[in-house]
Amino acid sequence: MLSGSETRAESRNNLFLSFYEGEFVVKTIHDEVEKRQAYYLRYEIFSQRLKWTKGNQEMMERDEYDESAIFLGVFKRQERLVAYLRLLLPDKPFMLEKVFSMLVGTDHVIRHLDDTAEVSRLCVASDAKHDIIHCSFGVNSITLLLYKGVYHWCLSNAIRYIYLVVEPKLLRLLKIKGYPCRSIGPSKVMPDGVSAVAAMMDWREFERLSAVRNPKMLEWFIRYQQTPIEQQSPLPAVDLPHQVFA
DSSP states (O other): OOOTTTOOOHHHHHOOOOETTTTEEEEEOSSHHHHHHHHHHIIIIIIIIIIISOOOOOOOOTTTTEEEEEEEEETTTEEEEEEEEEEOOSSSSGGGGGTTTSSSSSTTOOOOTEEEEEEEEEEEOGGGGTOEEEETEEEEEEEHHHHHHHHHHHHTTTOOOEEEEHHHHHHHHHTTTTTTTEESOOOOOTTOOOOOEEEEHHHHHHHHHHHHHHHOOOOOOOOOOOOOOOOOOOOOOOOOOOOOOO
């Protein structure tokens, strides 16, 4: 329930989420020092490595969407940011409506209801892309912790649907992994030469499918570990792809 004149968007911005998985902590980012870590990481990935954005003289990557966005990060040993994404809320325009409008099909109307958000700027630090987590259903990259963080944030904020822009091959991988993402338009080659596609996912559909196809993964997703786990049983390592969202 909202108090006084607080809007739903303000309430969501004030929500603090934090949980542990082994040596990692996943949490919403409110502190300005940690936000600067996020801007530095985005500069490393999106400005230097991918060259999708220009960044600035302070070696930070920022844009107009940051002011009202929710920042979510994975920190290693509670201090170093190794993975990050942001969520854009429906009270403001999504990137799909301006930056990526060419990826939205003519038959799709952007959903601007309180149960919808957009995921963007998902990235993993270059020196952390081989970091893994051991789960009851196998070994996974730390990107999975970001997905779990988004799931719990959405669950706490009555968000059912999320938009995202990814490369077509990553969209196929997400579907294989059990995330029911549906494209909302054709894939296109962007000005930088990278192919991209816009998609939408329903968390309730994810829960229904996972309960049947991968109940151990769903059980792990639902678990909210608020204290550090010092030891986890080792599992065999696997080769894991590096993932980036626009």
